[in-house]
Amino acid sequence: MTTAASQQEDAVKTLDRVVIRFAGDSGDGMQLTGDRFTAESAIFGNDISTLPNFPAEIRAPAGTLPGVSSFQLHFANRDIMTPGDKPDVLVAMNPAALKANISDLARGGVIIADTADFTKRNLDKVGYASNPLEDGSLADYQVHALDLTGMTTEAVKEFRLTRKDAGRSKNMYALGLLSWLFHRPVEPTINFLETRFATKPQLRDSNIKAFRTGYAFGETTEVFAYSYEVAPAPMPKGTYRQISGNLALAYGLIAGARKADLPLFLGAYPITPASDVLHELSKHKRFGVTTFQAEDEIAGVGAALGASFAGHLGVTTSSGPGISLKMETISLAVMTELPLVICDIQRAGPSTGMPTKTEQADLLQVMYGRNGEAPVPVLAAQSPSDCFDTAVEAVRIAVKYRTPVFVLSDGYLANGAEPWQVPDLSGIAPIDPAFATAPNGDNDEFLPYKRDPETLARPWAIPGTAGLEHRIGGIEKADGTGNVSYDPANHDAMVRIRQAKIDGIVADVPDLEIDDPSGGARVLVLGWGSTYGPITAAVRRVRATGRSIAQAHLRHLNPFPANLGEVLKAYDRVIVPEMNLGQLALLLRGRFLVDVQSYSRVRGLPISLSELAEDLQTEIDDLGVTA
Amino acid sequence: MSVEISTTSNGQRSGLAGVPLAVEPLNRKDFTTDQEVRWCPGCGDYAVLSAFQGFMPEAGIKRENTVIISGIGCSSRFPYYVDSYGMHSIHGRAPAIATGVATSRPDLGVWVVTGDGDALSIGGNHLIHALRRNVNFTILLFNNRIYGLTKGQYSPTSEIGKITKSTPYGSLDNPFNPLSLALGAEATFVARTVDSDRKHLTAMLKAAAEHRGASFIEIYQNCPIFNDDAFAAVKEKDTKAEAIIPLVDGEPILFGIDNRLGVIRDQQTGELKVAEVAEVGLENIVVHDEHHPDPAYAFGLSRLTTPGVLERAPIGIFRSVDAPAYDDLAREQVAAAAEKYDSDDDALQQMINGRDTWTVD
Numbered sequence: 012m013t014t015a016a017s018q019q020e021d022a023v024k025t026l027d028r029v030v031i032r033f034a035g036d037s038g039d040g041m042q043l044t045g046d047r048f049t050a051e052s053a054i055f056g057n058d059i060s061t062l063p064n065f066p067a068e069i070r071a072p073a074g075t076l077p078g079v080s081s082f083q084l085h086f087a088n089r090d091i092m093t094p095g096d097k098p099d100v101l102v103a104m105n106p107a108a109l110k111a112n113i114s115d116l117a118r119g120g121v122i123i124a125d126t127a128d129f130t131k132r133n134l135d136k137v138g139y140a141s142n143p144l145e146d147g148s149l150a151d152y153q154v155h156a157l158d159l160t161g162m163t164t165e166a167v168k169e170f171r172l173t174r175k176d177a178g179r180s181k182n183m184y185a186l187g188l189l190s191w192l193f194h195r196p197v198e199p200t201i202n203f204l205e206t207r208f209a210t211k212p213q214l215r216d217s218n219i220k221a222f223r224t225g226y227a228f229g230e231t232t233e234v235f236a237y238s239y240e241v242a243p244a245p246m247p248k249g250t251y252r253q254i255s256g257n258l259a260l261a262y263g264l265i266a267g268a269r270k271a272d273l274p275l276f277l278g279a280y281p282i283t284p285a286s287d288v289l290h291e292l293s294k295h296k297r298f299g300v301t302t303f304q305a306e307d308e309i310a311g312v313g314a315a316l317g318a319s320f321a322g323h324l325g326v327t328t329s330s331g332p333g334i335s336l337k338m339e340t341i342s343l344a345v346m347t348e349l350p351l352v353i354c355d356i357q358r359a360g361p362s363t364g365m366p367t368k369t370e371q372a373d374l375l376q377v378m379y380g381r382n383g384e385a386p387v388p389v390l391a392a393q394s395p396s397d398c399f400d401t402a403v404e405a406v407r408i409a410v411k412y413r414t415p416v417f418v419l420s421d422g423y424l425a426n427g428a429e430p431w432q433v434p435d436l437s438g439i440a441p442i443d444p445a446f447a448t449a450p451n452g453d454n455d456e457f458l459p460y461k462r463d464p465e466t467l468a469r470p471w472a473i474p475g476t477a478g479l480e481h482r483i484g485g486i487e488k489a490d491g492t493g494n495v496s497y498d499p500a501n502h503d504a505m506v507r508i509r510q511a512k513i514d515g516i517v518a519d520v521p522d523l524e525i526d527d528p529s530g531g532a533r534v535l536v537l538g539w540g541s542t543y544g545p546i547t548a549a550v551r552r553v554r555a556t557g558r559s560i561a562q563a564h565l566r567h568l569n570p571f572p573a574n575l576g577e578v579l580k581a582y583d584r585v586i587v588p589e590m591n592l593g594q595l596a597l598l599l600r601g602r603f604l605v606d607v608q609s610y611s612r613v614r615g616l617p618i619s620l621s622e623l624a625e626d627l628q629t630e631i632d633d634l635g636v637t638a
Numbered sequence: 639m640s641v642e643i644s645t646t647s648n649g650q651r652s653g654l655a656g657v658p659l660a661v662e663p664l665n666r667k668d669f670t671t672d673q674e675v676r677w678c679p680g681c682g683d684y685a686v687l688s689a690f691q692g693f694m695p696e697a698g699i700k701r702e703n704t705v706i707i708s709g710i711g712c713s714s715r716f717p718y719y720v721d722s723y724g725m726h727s728i729h730g731r732a733p734a735i736a737t738g739v740a741t742s743r744p745d746l747g748v749w750v751v752t753g754d755g756d757a758l759s760i761g762g763n764h765l766i767h768a769l770r771r772n773v774n775f776t777i778l779l780f781n782n783r784i785y786g787l788t789k790g791q792y793s794p795t796s797e798i799g800k801i802t803k804s805t806p807y808g809s810l811d812n813p814f815n816p817l818s819l820a821l822g823a824e825a826t827f828v829a830r831t832v833d834s835d836r837k838h839l840t841a842m843l844k845a846a847a848e849h850r851g852a853s854f855i856e857i858y859q860n861c862p863i864f865n866d867d868a869f870a871a872v873k874e875k876d877t878k879a880e881a882i883i884p885l886v887d888g889e890p891i892l893f894g895i896d897n898r899l900g901v902i903r904d905q906q907t908g909e910l911k912v913a914e915v916a917e918v919g920l921e922n923i924v925v926h927d928e929h930h931p932d933p934a935y936a937f938g939l940s941r942l943t944t945p946g947v948l949e950r951a952p953i954g955i956f957r958s959v960d961a962p963a964y965d966d967l968a969r970e971q972v973a974a975a976a977e978k979y980d981s982d983d984d985a986l987q988q989m990i991n992g993r994d995t996w997t998v999d
Binding site for chain 1 (some may be wrong): 658671673700701702703704705707710717718721722723724725726727728731734735737738739740741742743746763764767804830842860861968969971972975976979980981983985986989990992994995996997998999
């Protein structure tokens with residue numbers, strides 16, 4: 012706690028949770044500001060959950076609604092599951108940012124607006140007839156209209172920057188102010204700025220100055236009646252860091268490859284929101300990581316499959332449209348039965364859709380988007396940090412069963428962040444690539460499609476191994492020899508074997524766990540992927556009303572856990588919330604003949620927890636049960 | 639310890655450098671599988687396969703360190719018939735898949751087998767990018783100027799007006815000159831040969847294998863079923879002397895009966911063209927320099943190929959220049975990073991922990 016704050020102890024309010032949204036033009040540095048505030052909060056020990064939200068255009072016209080970029084952070088003194096539905100605090104750097112976000116702000120919430128950009132021209136641009144900061148239309152909120160740009164320019168004038176460059180530090184000024192307002196530690200941000208601008212001392216110093224001045228302004232001014240404290244959240248003992256989904260995914264892939272003692276080969280083509288995985292992996296060559304930025308999505312997965320054939324861990328990362336392009340090669344991986352990890356960071360579709368917005372509507376694509384009977388295991392991560400574990404598990408399945416494996420993440424997980432108890436890598440079980448080294452046939456011959464009786468996996472014989480020369484390809488294989496075969500009975504058998512191999516992975520899939528503290532719930536809410544946060548939060552809210560509800564979350568979408576059928580049949584009503592039109596629901600109905608109820612929201616945003624909670628309560632009440 | 643090739647006769651790093659040599663000499667039978675070859679009788683693919691199987695023992699590398707990646711089409715059945723490691727992949731994608739193989743393993747001799755449809759239609763993008771990156775492998779493009787496996791549609795190398803099943807009124811689109819395309823991508827090794835000339839074909843395979851980087855060989859290959867005699871001009875005894883422009887490094891480019899024709903450079907436009915030696919004088923005939931650094935020279939040579947029905951074509955090595963290979967550079971980056979920074983389990987744990995950690999007690 013700062014000295015100033017302790018001097019005015021009366022003026023400190025203690026809160027258990029706060030949702031802040033930073034909003035401005037795409038070029039205003041709102042993502043960075045949010046990111047830094049998140050880091051400060053995480054280091055302080057709050058639980059955090061974030062939702063960056065930005066346009067696909069790099070710089071949409073300044074001051075317009077389509078150009079608004081925002082970053083929402085929820086921080087709390089307890090375990091939280093979502094970035095929050097309604098912000099308590101809105102930082103608006105211009106009229107567009109105010110207009111685009113005001114309807115989400117909680118009544119009575121705090122608005123901090125930069126008056127510098129509230130010019131007539133900018134107000135006109137977004138259709139404000141008069142200045143909302145002055146015309147009384149924001150009477151329901153606590154408005155702090157401050158000339159952030161002007162104060163920043165004044166603070167950094169000693170560095171003799173151009174007017175434009177000086178104004179650019181306003182995001183750091185705002186961050187400093189907010190850091191004071193919420194008692195955040197400042198050292199992490201100062202260290203960050205020192206590292207980031209190490210080679211540009213002028214920018215380093217001006218940003219640090221802006222940040223410190225913003226903080227000091229909060230301390231000395233009487234504009235703010237209160238500052239706020241949010242105590243650290245109780246968390247299990249351990250070492251923590253803040254992590255986003257894409258970073259966790261990249262780390263998981265590296266860790267998985269290390270555990271398998273395989274060099275990692277990433278073949279990828281830039282695509283939102285998956286590119287960060289390519290960026291991250293390309294930094295870590297020292298760990299035996301090769302990254303290949305291919306000419307297109309097809310070449311990315313093709314090169315990855317080639318690397319797998321040569322004995323590396325082939326990985327490709329993309330989003331929905333790119334996955335569509337890769338499907339033929341994934342089919343080839345199914346036929347050639349080689350390990351391959353395919354990460355689909357889903358975004359709103361179809362076609363280009365909304366590249367920076369989240370969705371989980373690729374489930375059926377990854378399950379069935381190939382010609383022929385081409386089963387592929389599918390895993391889905393449920394939170395940003397869970398991307399790490401999911402990636403490691405995908406590597407394990409790919410290598411053990413010699414199969415392509417899909418990892419589903421989405422834009423929300425990819426960019427969202429949360430605290431993560433860093434795993435001890437030595438605790439992760441090794442993965443045995445078990446390369447074939449000797450002939451496996453009766454006459455000293457090598458049979459590339461002679462299978463392990465338990466896993467049905469075929470041998471992985473890599474080039475350079477004498478005596479195991481063989482040819483593989485996309486044409487149907489004769490069982491055992493792998494020679495080209497058009498024999499009808501063989502094809503029927505091979506189709507069934509390939510399916511049985513994937514189905515057999517269920518041996519490594521843990522049973523689905525049900526969370527039902529009362530033990531008497533009649534309604535089950537079942538989700539997959541990034542809906543875990545909103546569903547869990549909604550379930551807590553429902554339980555807080557005294558109602559009983561059971562919750563379960565699927566990581567394995569193919570094959571499903573062995574007990575899933577039983578679980579579904581044990582409840583009077585099963586509700587499946589998804590950010591699609593009911594894709595998992597369709598799979599469950601088809602597979603288990605259970606009349607699950609789909610709950611669909613396809614807005615490019617995470618499902619709203621309050622809306623879901625209300626709807627779940629209605630379902631429970633409908634059933635005539637209020638336990 | 640295995641023995642490896644390191645440099646070629648001219649002192650440059652061999653394309654097969656890093657690939658272990660066979661301890662016992664191999665023979666063509668070692669490179670022959672038990673699979674029945676299923677090309678049509680008279681298909682030019684047989685001759686290429688035979689030349690390849692004859693050449694591989696000469697290349698000297700271990701059979702198990704030989705990898706052939708093909709796409710889809712008649713020629714792409716090739717890997718099934720060579721007893722090495724191989725993948726018959728998907729249409730057009732062989733260069734992409736082979737890029738992954740070559741980049742991950744410096745100890746493999748990698749060959750890409752493709753056709754005019756596979757490489758130039760559906761796979762055109764991968765071809766040009768593999769060539770511009772200069773990935774260390776050899777691409778054998780079997781050009782029969784027709785789609786064979788899909789039973790006789792025109793291909794991107796068919797002449798305009800080609801009557802086929804899909805173009806009963808004649809094809810409309812201008813064909814690719816595959817060598818011009820490769821040279822436009824600044825391929826570092828570009829050659830052309832003919833399926834029926836075993837000796838020349840073998841010489842091109844050898845030169846391509848020795849070249850470090852992407853080697854591209856266009857092989858004129860006859861399809862007796864759907865496009866018979868497409869290359870008659872360069873194959874028939876009575877026409878080939880006037881049709882083939884043989885390229886020999888360091889020699890004046892002369893051809894025709896009694897070398898009556900030669901290639902000259904137009905002083906006005908700079909283009910290469912054919913002239914009667916008697917008219918222009920031997921001293922004005924261009925002396926072939928396959929190592930010429932500017933691809934424009936080789937491109938000029940490639941334009942001497944008649945664009946429509948084939949009547950005349952240069953045969954031999956158009957270009958062979960030394961340039962860094964993508965896969966070598968990629969491996970060097972990985973190795974240099976591992977050399978410079980810690981990469982053990984502790985270092986990995988450190989990286990995952992990151993700099994901004996906090997501890998809950």
